[in-house]
Amino acid sequence: MSSHLTCFLEIDSQSDFTIHNLPYGIFSETPQGTKRVGVAIGDWVIDLAHLEAHGLLTINGHQDCFNQATLNKFIETGKHNWQKVRTALQSLLSAENPTLRDDVVLRQNALFKQNTVTLHLPIQVSGYTDFYSSKEHATNVGTMFRDPKNALLPNWSELPVGYNGRASSVIVSGKDIVRPSGQIKLPDQERPVFSATRKLDFELETAFIVGKATELGEPIAITDAWEHIFGMVLLNDWSARDIQQWEYVPLGPFNAKTFASAISPWVVTMQALEPFKVKGPEQQPKPLCYLEENIANSYDIHLSIEVQSPQSAQADVICQTNFKYMYWSMAQQLTHHTIAGCNVQVGDLMGSGTISGPTEDAYGSLLELTWNTTKPLTLSNGEKRGFLQDGDRVVMKGYCEKAGIRVGFGEVANSILPARHSAAYRVRIALNLKQLSYEIQPVHLVKNEQLLERYQALNPSQCVPTLVDEDQSFLQSLSILEYLEERYPAISLLPDNIVTRCKVRAFAQAIACDIHPLNNLRVLKYLQNDLSLSDEQKKHWYQHWIIAGFNSLEAQLQDSNGQFCFGTQPTFADCCLIPQVYNAKRFKIDLSAFAKIESISQHCLTLPAFFNAAPEQQPDWE
Structure with missing residues (x-):
């Protein structure tokens, strides 16, 4: 970790976007303006398309990598170029380098205040898979709806459980969430009713983005899996619990999960996260050989959830947890996903599953935090919540911090759109x-x-x-x-x-x-x-x-x-x-x-x- 790196821009020490981070995103100067690749640095966005046009960023054999509406073209250039561009940006932004620091015109054209631009979905999502890899979350749900003594199904400790979701409904932070409708089976009625969900919930997750494609029939070995991962985002896997409870047998989630999956706009690279690697939880029984890892395979990422009611002037922090609690690693998830021969593409999005910790204030969903409404949350203004109400705003944040260096994700924030007239x-x-x-x-x-x-x-x-x-x-x-x-x-x-x-x-x-x-x-x-x-x-x-x-x-x-x-x-x-x-x-x-x-x-x-x-x-x- 190069703690001596300093940027010529004034950056708050608690900023998520320090020179040690440099996450990638897509921005435009106006909502309908030209989209291009940018990197977050403090309160600023640096326009990589402008730097590329002026010869300050070059990728051999590739042109116009950054004058693009998604990150996919840049990601496809490979890990060597990811590192090359990161090193070049750290050099350009360094307090020791006059190239950008002293060129007033270049700075005026290449740097934009984040609060003046529009951020967009950073990638073209080729496919979306969501896992179920938190032992605490799976145990809590199993305890609620099954026998507490057998909360985990027999396969859960043997493989990373997952399902294939809808890439078409992956949205970026800032988009409103429309309350979904579907079939709901009320306990006192013989048949289901069609209704808007009464149990709208969030799920605190992260997701990784595939950076290297494979061919059909080509599994990814556990030793190679990390080479296929470009970076990570925060993910809110929105869920309709009552719809889910009725529909998930026998094939798993369907409409309860397809209406929206929201991600943060900035993709934090694995290179930026490298200093924060930690060993994941002990896995018992020992995984089968194709899933076995003997390295630091998790990350110390602090995560939080805030909920703000329309009647409240401030948001309430209702959950604080950590990614390091995840039982199955991202490499294990990707390896198992491809073991039968499924190919992956650049831009594939892989959700971690709800990230819950060992204590009640570390549960990553309202389902758990309120124990399915039996223990309602009380917000700071006195309002109570079992599940989310129209107008509520949900904000998820994440960051790593070590030895005075901070690398953060920003936030994924969405409000629930009221359906009233x-x-x-x-x-x-x-x-x-x-x-x-x-x-x-x-x-x-x-x-x-x-x-x-x-x-x-x-x-x-x-x-x-x-x-x-x-x-x-x-x-x-x-x-x-x-x-x-x-x-x-x-x-x-x-x-x-x-x-x-x-x-x-x-x-x-x-x-x-x-x-x-x-x-x-x-x-x-x-x-x-x-x-x-x-x-x-x-x-x-x-x-x-x-x-x-x-x-x-x-x-x-x-x-x-x-x-x-x-x-x-x-x-x-x-x-x-x-x-x-x-x-x-x-x-x-x-x-x-x-x-x-x-x-x-x-x-x-x-x-x-x-x-x-x-x-x-x-x-x-x-």
Whole structure:
């Protein structure tokens, strides 16, 4: 370990991205800009494509290795070139080398602040396999769902258990996670039901990236396995526990695991991790000869999980564990994966399996941390968690540290995308206030159920809500409220006074036309998927338009008594305001500047008509 290496850039001693690390990733200057290879150094990204274009990075026999949208081409050049480029970068970034240090123009064009660029999936994932290699995790799960005395199945101690997942749903940190739906078998029902998962979970993992391909029928010997591994990333193997419990017999996980597997954007090379090698746990029984290793085959990587509720100003660290606890090594996993002749390709992603330690605070999933909800977690703001709720943000971090040198992974962070719609919420409030009975037929927007032919027959605009009354379909929430007011006038939601009635309609339209359309699910998905905005950028967009709208609403409520928007009875205005406040709180809008709005919201939610219309009270609550 060359502890004397120093960089000419000012780098915090606790930075994950020191000159000893130099992890590779893919970045662009704008969300839709040209993607190219970069390396993280402190708070900066150094543009390898620019260095290559200026002759400062060369790989014999290969051109344009770094002006690429993935790392695959560079990885394919081989281990010799991985080391050559790493050495060249350490030299260029050294405080002793004037080449980059003293060239102001070169530095301006080659260095970018990390917080100003967009990070992308670093590799083209050829295939994805996930293992099950933590003895502590496997024992915990076996104890929960089988006989505690026989928690491990007989094969677990003989081979690295794994399954083949979906490469297509591997995503990069920052992408929102859509709550999955599937078949769930409830204990009190004879048949399964189709539902959104009620037990959404994370799994703290790492993954290694294959750096050297093989031919079909060509197993990788245990002594050669490390030559085939380029580097490692953090991995959150998102899981739907209730879907998994029903579907996994007899062939293992399927839809419970295929909806998203998130990785950190920076690939830490095995060369950077070399100083942190340690001996793995003792393996009993002794592995069969093709899996036998007698070297330091694990790594001392500190790992943590943080969860932040939408209602909390800070994240809570709920798990701290270490990669060194893993029973099966990466070399053993890769060797066993290929022993029957399976070929591997550059860019293949191999997940470690959930990394749990020996103590309760070192468990790498909510399933274990809450012992399948029997021991709920209490967050710092008093909220409890059995499994994850919509709006929760999960952050996984990892780093190595030894002799004053730190090599880290950064983080993999994702938020859970809510599948709720405030327009339908308005109509439910109105129906409840008018004391009308109704039946809910859920339409899952995130799953695009609004695009189904049977729904389009009712609502050609492919939006929600749709009200069906006496074989007639009514669209648009405010239009539906007007229909209900005229069709069922016994309990009125409009004031008698024409001036106040006009003010109520204007207030409702300000929400429905000026605020809500800028922040509905279609817009948020477009910002994420088409414009590649990060969670933070998307939150900033949402907060900007909400605050601008709420400033106007608050001004219109100056004569309110603090119980309802206008007068002494609920109106269309209250039907529209309460859902919008609900959404604002999910996106952590500080409402302290909106005293009237906050007061009205608090009062209305004490009334059954409003309380029972809330998303969490609905049969399709997720």
